[in-house]
Amino acid sequence: MFGMSMDIGIDLGTANVLIYVKNKGIVLREPSVVAVDKDTNQVLAIGEEARRMIGRTPGNIVAIRPLKEGVIADYDITESMLRHFIEKVVGHSFVFRPRIMICIPSGCTMVEQRAVQEAAEQAGARHTQLIEEPLAAALGAGLDIVEPCGSMVVDIGGGTTDIAVISLGGIVTSASLRIAGDKFDADIIAYVKREFNMMIGERTAEDIKMNIGAAFAEARKEEMDIRGRDMLTGLPKNLTITTAQAAEAMNQSVTRIVEQVKKVLEETPPELSADIMDRGIILTGGGAMLYGLDELIRRETEIPTALADDPLSCVALGCGKALDTFAKFDGKATNLKMRH
Template sequence: MLAPDIGIDLGTASILVYIKGKGVVLKEPSVVAFDRDTNKIRAIGEEARLMLGRTPGNIVAVRPLRQGVISDYTVTEKMLRHFIQKAVGKRSFRKPRISVCVPSGVTEVEKKAVEDATYQAGAREVMIIEEPIAAAIGAGIDIVKPCGNMIVDIGGGTTDIAVISLGGTVVSTSIKIAGDDFDEAIVRYMRKKHNLLIGERTAENIKIKIGSCFPRAEADTLDVRGRNLVTGLPKTVTVSSEETEEALRESTLQIVESVHSVLEKTPPELAADVADRGIVLTGGGALLRGLEELIESKTGINTITADDPMTCVAIGTGKCVEFLFGGGAHEERK
């Protein structure tokens, strides 16, 4: 059996695997739990995510990717190998061709680390694709036409903003402010405002359930449990969506400012296209309530979120494999 072509969205928060003809077949958190004493991996993916902040001293749950780049090479390679085998199965005799996406601002060294880790994990050929291009293809935009499209891809570790025309990036920027920073902002706010210490998972839960970055007609509330910093005892606090808006204000405004600066650098003809066609949001961070309205209010340009923002990059990366490998654009590594 021939191995299928695979597209991997190697994200800070989660890894998605796309297989040609099947779509997105795997979506798991990019978390690995390993035993410090024996140096053996105990769990990968969702099972490891449940261990975050809840492990005994000898077991450590880590994220081997930080802000879109590899921070722990060996663990990333093992994690990739695990997910590739899980997605493909062990029936194929030939190694798969894999395309992997990286943030637009990564250095050559960081790009090489991703490529090497993918080869080590069992790839026959590797193609590295920039995230905004993959996100645009996954969102259903025809990027080959000579007209400007603006993509804002908000992931877990980075936000990639780019204006794309004729299949390439014209102006782009990548900032290290994204979903993880939203969680950290909520943790800081809860500590400062309520004297309550909460973990990353609780902060993420607040963000998903009631998180907002634009004033809403009706406020939502959520009971949050954590440790009271004054008494040291467990405590429950009711948090409103208005408070999350205050907590997330700084991070979301930095994203808006970056959108603004990319628009300033965009050639006038393409800027006119963007004003006409609007801004498209992709990535898990795009699901934050009020983000469309916030960008629209600051730029005056119609902003929409892609149909399934979480899977756009994975689908786009997978479709890139078909374009690039299909046209023989990549030589096989000897």
């Protein structure tokens, strides 16, 4: 087995769950989706298997995403999902219950934090510690967050965008927005419905976002054929959509994120602002991969902005790095504890 104890870090995201095991790296990456039979309330599939069922299930089977906008929307299902993933990683032998570090969005209330902690403990954790997402993202992106020098991270996940200026291992100024990757998808669905009287599903919207989407219209020139349902005739129909249209669809949400980044910069103490001018802004999270977003933030703030090396894994990697700090301070209050 894994010696006496196993330490794992969990990025419990709205869109995906990633699990990091000490000395092994990221061992699990699955969508945060659970398929449930409505009639019996029985869980039928979890993760990738359940994601494939989205939008394609018979009436009694629903694919549920138990986390909405970074917080637990369905407690029991979140717990079953966590248990399933933890067992997948640790095996069924709960002789060694793992110590777990879990990431939460920086805007989480105490009640929401407690829900995450309880779900993890119910799912088999021996001890749970929470770390705020921007701290984990910064650690995972390779920033040295303990020095007295300002770093700025913009972590755009599925459900939330966390923006934070970090110095001396703590968050100096931050903002949390419930606008991120999922909102971009919803914007595209609404736009296609409004402009073309056509219904498309979540998966199609996500394909548009990833393949031809952009943070601003001039970022690239692509087009894509999509199919959906004509709302007037009820029949399937094809349509070509362009980058400019996708960018227009997401414009409001993207603008909100950029404005929030500027606002956090305005609230930052001048010494740290100077550091950020030198070191730049780091973008992490799947939503940050929207084409041209780094360029747009760079234009709007006049600060160098770069996408982290592996934006999807930063938070999970950071959770893993935080486990080492956690081993040193086991049980004692650490800098990574929640400050509220």
